[in-house]
Amino acid sequence: MSQTEMFEAMLARGQDNEMLRYTLGNAYFAESEFGKSIEHLQQAVLLKPDYSAAWRVLGRALAGDGQLQEAKSAFDQGEKVAEANGDIQAAKEINVFRKRVLKALDE
Template identity: 30%
Template structure:
């Protein structure tokens, strides 16, 4: 049984645990299953709204899916929560990723950025 299969089974056994959803989301991210990973992280946050680390992985999944605006919003919320909670490591990671996302969104030729119309 793979790690991903184990995490899916754990979510089935304990669907109200933010930890099992976080584990599933991390496993999905590692396997390139970004939509499923985002869904699992969103569920972890729904269960425990101040789960700072889940915001970081959710943002990373959204970035990989090309949803940069949504990733930016998730990072901003995660940074706010992490700052209040004193969760420095995920908060610092999200600050760095937020800066990267803002840079990508500012590029006119970026697929997710504004179109400049220039060729």
């Protein structure tokens, strides 16, 4: 059983929470399954709107899927959340990815 299959089975058993959704989204992102990644990461930030790590990966998944405006919005929100949480490193990382999306939008 793959990692994503194991986590999907947990979700199917009703163990839904922001950490499981983040983990699933991150696993799908690593497999370049951007649509599935986005689905789970969007749920993670709905369950926990101040989850800066989920916002970071959500933005990356959206960018990977070619949804650049949506990625920019996710990075904007993620940066605000990270700064509000005092998570300076996450804010810096999000800003780097945000700049890449802005550059891609200008091209």
